[in-house]
Amino acid sequence: MEGQFGWGTLVDGWRKGPWTAQEDEILIEHINQHGEGRWNSISKLTGLRRSGKSCRLRWVNYLRPDLKRGKxxxxxxxxxxxxxxxxxxxxxxxxxxxxxxxxxxxxxxxxxxxxxxxxxxxxxxxxxxxxxxxxxxxxxxxxxxxxxxxxxxxxxxxxxxxxxxxxxxxxxxxxxxxxxxxxxxxxxxxxxxxxxxxxxxxxxxxxxxxxxxxxxxxxxxxxxxxxxxxxxxxxxxxxxxxxxx
DNA sequence: AATACGCACAACCGCCGCTTC
DNA sequence: GGAAGCGGCGGTTGTGCGTAT
Known part of the structure; x- marks a missing residue:
C-alpha cells in the first residue's frame, strides 16, 4: 500500500518523506506537553501519521531546541x-x-x-x-x-x-x-x-x-x-x- | 548557459539490546 | 524463560544547492 500524500508518500498508513511545518508544530507541542519518550504512542495521541521512529528522529536530529545549527x-x-x-x-x-x-x-x-x-x-x-x-x-x-x-x-x-x-x-x-x-x-x-x-x-x-x-x-x-x-x-x-x- | 560534481543535510532501514508482559 | 514491543544506533540513500568546468 503506497500512495501520494502531499509531500511524501503514504506507506501502510504511515507518512514518509520530508516533514511539513504543521507536522513539526504538532510534534513540538506534544513533546512540550508530555516530554520525550513513548514515541510510538505519539501518532495515536496527536493524529500524526508518522511512525514512532520517524518522530523520534525528527525531534532528535532537527527539532530539539538545544541543537546548534550551522557549520x-x-x-x-x-x-x-x-x-x-x-x-x-x-x-x-x-x-x-x-x-x-x-x-x-x-x-x-x-x-x-x-x-x-x-x-x-x-x-x-x-x-x-x-x-x-x-x-x-x-x-x-x-x-x-x-x-x-x-x-x-x-x-x-x-x-x-x-x-x-x-x-x-x-x-x-x-x-x-x-x-x-x-x-x-x-x-x-x-x-x-x-x-x-x-x-x-x-x-x-x-x-x-x-x-x-x-x-x-x-x-x-x-x-x-x-x-x-x-x-x-x-x-x-x-x-x-x-x-x- | 548547460552540465557535472561535490557537499550538506534530512530521512529511512535494519539490527540490536533492553524492558515489559 | 521467552516472545513482543520499543527505543537507540549505525549504515545508507535521496535530494537540494553551490561551485567548477
Whole structure:
C-alpha cells in the first residue's frame, strides 16, 4: 500500500518523506506537553501519521531546541577527529561530547570530509609511517618486558580518577572545562598505550602543524588497535561515556 | 548557459539490546 | 524463560544547492 500524500508518500498508513511545518508544530507541542519518550504512542495521541521512529528522529536530529545549527567549527572538528580515533564509528558517543550536535550530523560530516578521501594527504601518510615505526618499536619492546598486570591496574585506576574529574568539571563548568580536561585524558591514554607522541588536543588547538595533529591521532589508533593492555583501560573509559551538557 | 560534481543535510532501514508482559 | 514491543544506533540513500568546468 503506497500512495501520494502531499509531500511524501503514504506507506501502510504511515507518512514518509520530508516533514511539513504543521507536522513539526504538532510534534513540538506534544513533546512540550508530555516530554520525550513513548514515541510510538505519539501518532495515536496527536493524529500524526508518522511512525514512532520517524518522530523520534525528527525531534532528535532537527527539532530539539538545544541543537546548534550551522557549520562544524574547526575546534569541533578536532574533537570529532580525536574521539573518532578513540571510539570509531560510535557516533552517538561522540555526539554526547559535542553539545548541540547530533550523531547524524557528525556521521554526515565525517563521511563527507574524511571517509571518502581514499588517498590520504602526504602529511597523513607521513604520520601513518611514523606511527607504523613506533608500533614496530613498541612490539619489539613488548617482547622484552612483561610487567603489564600491575601497571595496567594502576593506569586504569588513574584513568578512572581522571574521568571522575572530567565529568565533575564538565557538569559544573561546561565545555571550556571539557577541553582542558580532555588534555590529561588523551595524554594519559597515550602514555598508557604507546611510547612517544606529544599532547593531542593541545597540539592541535594551539595551531601546531597538521602533521603533529595527525601523528597524535595515529597514536590514539594505536591505543585501540595495538596496545592491548592500555586498550582495556581505554574501553573502561568508553563505558564511562562523557556527557557534557 | 548547460552540465557535472561535490557537499550538506534530512530521512529511512535494519539490527540490536533492553524492558515489559 | 521467552516472545513482543520499543527505543537507540549505525549504515545508507535521496535530494537540494553551490561551485567548477
Amino acid at each position: 562544524i567549527t574547526p575546534h569541533e572538528e578536532n574533537i570529532i577527529l580525536e574521539l573518532h580515533a578513540m571510539w570509531g564509528n560510535r557516533w552517538s558517543t561522540i555526539a554526547r561530547s559535542l553539545p548541540g550536535r547530533t550523531d547524524n550530523e557528525i556521521k554526515n560530516y565525517w563521511r563527507t570530509h574524511f571517509k571518502k578521501s581514499k588517498k590520504p594527504s602526504k602529511n597523513v601518510e607521513r604520520a601513518r609511517a611514523r606511527f607504523m615505526r613506533q608500533q614496530q618499536e613498541q612490539h619489539e619492546l613488548k617482547g622484552e618486558q612483561h610487567q603489564e598486570e600491575e601497571e595496567e591496574q594502576q593506569q586504569q585506576g588513574d584513568m578512572r580518577g581522571i574521568m571522575t574529574q572530567i565529568e565533575e568539571a564538565a557538569l559544573a563548568q561546561g565545555m571550556q572545562e571539557m577541553e582542558a580536561c580532555m588534555y590529561p585524558l588523551t595524554s594519559m591514554l597515550q602514555w598508557g598505550g604507546c611510547a612517544g607522541g606529544g599532547g593531542v588536543s593541545r597540539s592541535m588547538s594551539d595551531g601546531s602543524s597538521e602533521e603533529e595533529a595527525w601523528g597524535s591521532l595515529w597514536n590514539l589508533d594505536d591505543i585501540l588497535d595495538v596496545g592491548e593492555g592500555a586498550c582495556r583501560g581505554g574501553f573502561a573509559l568508553q563505558d564511562q561515556v562523557l556527557t557534557f551538557y
